[in-house]
Amino acid sequence: MATVEKTEGGELSRRELLRAGTAGAVGLATVGGSVALVRPNQADTQEQQIVRGGQEHVHAMGTSGDIDTSLYDPAVHLESFDRGRTSPLPDGRTLREYEITAVDRTIEVAPGVNFDAWTYNGTVPGPTLRCTEGDSLRVNFTNAGSHPHTIHFHGIHAGNMDGVFEIVDPGDTFRYEFDALPAGVQLYHCHAAPLKRHIHKGLYGGFIIDPRDRILEPARELVMVMNGFDTNYDGENEVYAVNSVAFHFQRHPIQLRVGELVRIYLVNMTEFDLVNSIHVHGTFFKYWRTGTRPDHYDYTDTVMLCQGERGMIEMTFEHPGRFMFHAHQSEFAELGWMGLFEVHG
């Protein structure tokens, strides 16, 4: 059994986590006792991060135990879409109304690893908003958090609906109104300064605008938001994941059938690292960058996305078995960005 070293002051760095990995424990597993992760400035006790240790079994790669999924389940987020409250408009279009509240919440980013997040509606990522191209959207935003926030939507809209200059202070509200344009895989995130911190704390989510004039083939639809967490506030991520929880889809493989069409809405919200990536084993996929041009796709098994970049994947598996999907940056994979498809014949 490997042990995880601590630096002076009790911090556990990402490099140490990786070194622990190469010694046999890999990734985020902690062995025996408890290891406190605290930011360099220990005066800010609100943001102390604690790793609860314990006498836990260590796997070859991954984490031991499981998270409490009663507050947030990455597998539920994977297939959940918030389509808002709809009502018809006189011009024949649809009005779609969403309620978004920013709240501070401690989330579990790996079994026993807590992170003091800032969230939209209590989860990281926030809800995946979904609408149809041309819909009239109304987003009622309440800031119930401890810091000023906004919602900045990627899309085509008026300057005063851009969620940059209209800072919403704690206790205040703001209504964003704009039309859903253009069709594709979009995203939203807080745009209050310092931007890097507000995004990294968890204020982001997927925003899917379905095309109006063409129906996508029926498919198993999955939302994967690639993200990372700087649990000791040293300016780099200690934990990587899709949908926030390290190795979650390795512990709980995504169940598929041979020949089943799978469509992944992929969004990269990783801070601190310029690019992230996804590699799928055992098959190749079509990839539409931003999902905006149906006539233009790549056929590959690996794509890389810059911060804020997103796209749409479609694929099927021709063979049954267990197939990994993960960042092709091996370091990210070993720190949690690793999952499995379990394909049944």
Ligand SMILES: [Cu+2]
């Ligand atoms: Cu913010």
